[in-house]
Amino acid sequence: MATQKHGKWYDDACGTAFALELIGERWSLLIVRELMLGGRRFGELRGGLPGISAKVLTERLESLEGVSVVKRRQLPPPASVQVYELTDWGYAAETAIKELGRWAAQSSGHDPTLPLSPASLMLSFRTMFAPTLAEGLAFAGLLRIGTDRFVVRVANEAFTATRGEIDDPDFTIVSPDAPSIAAMVYGKVPAEALGATGLTTSGDAQALQSFLNLFPLPKTFDASGAATT
Amino acid sequence: MATQKHGKWYDDACGTAFALELIGERWSLLIVRELMLGGRRFGELRGGLPGISAKVLTERLESLEGVSVVKRRQLPPPASVQVYELTDWGYAAETAIKELGRWAAQSSGHDPTLPLSPASLMLSFRTMFAPTLAEGLAFAGLLRIGTDRFVVRVANEAFTATRGEIDDPDFTIVSPDAPSIAAMVYGKVPAEALGATGLTTSGDAQALQSFLNLFPLPKTFDASGAATT
DNA sequence: CAGAATCCCATTCGATACTG
DNA sequence: CAGTATCGAATGGGATTCTG
Numbered sequence: 481m482a483t484q485k486h487g488k489w490y491d492d493a494c495g496t497a498f499a500l501e502l503i504g505e506r507w508s509l510l511i512v513r514e515l516m517l518g519g520r521r522f523g524e525l526r527g528g529l530p531g532i533s534a535k536v537l538t539e540r541l542e543s544l545e546g547v548s549v550v551k552r553r554q555l556p557p558p559a560s561v562q563v564y565e566l567t568d569w570g571y572a573a574e575t576a577i578k579e580l581g582r583w584a585a586q587s588s589g590h591d592p593t594l595p596l597s598p599a600s601l602m603l604s605f606r607t608m609f610a611p612t613l614a615e616g617l618a619f620a621g622l623l624r625i626g627t628d629r630f631v632v633r634v635a636n637e638a639f640t641a642t643r644g645e646i647d648d649p650d651f652t653i654v655s656p657d658a659p660s661i662a663a664m665v666y667g668k669v670p671a672e673a674l675g676a677t678g679l680t681t682s683g684d685a686q687a688l689q690s691f692l693n694l695f696p697l698p699k700t701f702d703a704s705g706a707a708t709t
Numbered sequence: 710m711a712t713q714k715h716g717k718w719y720d721d722a723c724g725t726a727f728a729l730e731l732i733g734e735r736w737s738l739l740i741v742r743e744l745m746l747g748g749r750r751f752g753e754l755r756g757g758l759p760g761i762s763a764k765v766l767t768e769r770l771e772s773l774e775g776v777s778v779v780k781r782r783q784l785p786p787p788a789s790v791q792v793y794e795l796t797d798w799g800y801a802a803e804t805a806i807k808e809l810g811r812w813a814a815q816s817s818g819h820d821p822t823l824p825l826s827p828a829s830l831m832l833s834f835r836t837m838f839a840p841t842l843a844e845g846l847a848f849a850g851l852l853r854i855g856t857d858r859f860v861v862r863v864a865n866e867a868f869t870a871t872r873g874e875i876d877d878p879d880f881t882i883v884s885p886d887a888p889s890i891a892a893m894v895y896g897k898v899p900a901e902a903l904g905a906t907g908l909t910t911s912g913d914a915q916a917l918q919s920f921l922n923l924f925p926l927p928k929t930f931d932a933s934g935a936a937t938t
Numbered sequence: 939c940a941g942a943a944t945c946c947c948a949t950t951c952g953a954t955a956c957t958g
Numbered sequence: 959c960a961g962t963a964t965c966g967a968a969t970g971g972g973a974t975t976c977t978g
Contacts (some may be wrong), residue, residue, distance in 0.1 A: 762971065
């Protein structure tokens, strides 16, 4: 187990302060975010974290491993690759990560045009999903974002999004990147207008449209931080 | 309005990344925590944040004001003191802060013997309160922690904790500091054993005991981050 | 007391080069 | 590809001083 680096930033018994000791360093929480949809390799992590250097990523992974949020796994010999994945406890951080995102997304200062990783997009779906809008709906969709594959399912007013394939999806979305899908879902841009981005859809148009409407945006505070009535 | 400092740490449309741009600097989130139970003065903030320097506190307050999480208020002339308080949006961060704390407190590495501010203690109550344990209960208590005053109320399976006084509480807890109360609530240390700490209780012993049992601890992951069965 | 201004050291980061 | 090693630059934060 790698050695823990700092250990004494704050001198505070508060659980939130302890959380910040663990995942409060720059980049740490975003690394956890990238791992939230399953184990990833070093290079895949870099791909989802624009601007992070190999040095910092290495340091953060060691730190997160040292505090048992991340564990390292050697894949079986044929392809003996190393994979980083969350521990059970690491996965338990999902709620906290989503609540932070939900909070910040309510600000008028949020810029949705920046780059977005596939994992972030899936996590945003898990965050923004509105169960009441899913009454009576049941379908499964396949999302192909670059080389990533995700299955999204809606049933019993519940939503799941996981890495994986599926044989007979009700609909399929193929996109070169995540932002194009985000624009369609959150920007209410019709799929046809996204042709130029290389995004295509197929399958049950009804189910697809239902899916696209399951994720309402809040945005309820103005630039001065006051609630908008 | 103060100028925003960095602005471009991450280049990421993810809401969580944006949250970290706003409150991800060292100390920032703990300052928000200290303000969560009401406006505070500069020195009061320092008191609740052991180890923070005046320089850093000044910088962080400017930064938080710049992004509209905190606002500055001049109290009316008689006592023309400056008070820092959260904007509506700042108060909306409570859920995220509590979820971070709840997550971290599940770790076996959490050290509850460190210093604890009164605001942190109240926030921990709001976090750990278990509605199902409050069925049929209704009472109001007064907590005097050093010079701070809080009113805690339980009714309709709901819990509130706010700064303030009350005339006829069902019980009163007087303590020189927050950790003594934390030991009684979370450490299951009987009040009598806390005499040496200067903690005293009075009023309806039944209501007091009910109150003390409303905040169960989770702690469900071992040192390696695995779920304990 | 509340905070701004200086100074200076320690850490951190990014870029580049290197290795199995 | 998956990191490690090194180095210079930038940043951050503590201590101190000063001011209203």
